[in-house]
Amino acid sequence: DQQVKQNSPSLSVQEGRISILNCDYTNSMFDYFLWYKKYPAEGPTFLISISSIKDKNEDGRFTVFLNKSAKHLSLHIVPSQPGDSAVYFCAASSGNTPLVFGKGTRLSVIA
């Protein structure tokens, strides 16, 4: 039973345009959400996070939106750059429990 779902395995976006990556969750106890970026054969690197008490968090080109009623979060990258091409993982946790990860979305930014 997947608690965190990323329903789009891949996404292609033109350089300079907006990339929107989506994530849905089923566990209403989750109170902290994170996005990680991963290149092949490397460990994931933390990108941005959001607490359940907020609905938006912004860091430079990256913004995460949280819709608790829909159990949905999204990551917006504006403008998209070729270096953003990677696999993006959504993760969620409740209190001090281990992070639960989605299966990832492969983003390709085309120059």
Next chain:
Amino acid sequence: DGGITQSPKYLFRKEGQNVTLSCEQNLNHDAMYWYRQDPGQGLRLIYYSQIVNDFQKGDIAEGYSVSREKKESFPLTVTSAQKNPTAFYLCACKTGAPYNEQFFGPGTRLTVL
């Protein structure tokens, strides 16, 4: 320079042999984790440890074992009982709540021949 390291980067073993993957951190984090990544499967939790001398099974613990004798170290042994051991293994660590950001090591690619 603080961080989390895994060694080796690539590891080859014959079928039926146990193998131990190293994970060391100097971030002074209490919690450490082992994940496995397979194509199209995301990151699946194998074992985790919230404190020294204590650890819990994750979602796919069968065929694996761990120890946590020191805060800095959390080695993972892939035993011969693991039916599909070839994978990319990731170690992570995390300080306590409310900071739930996990820091990952560079990973070890294990290939069983």
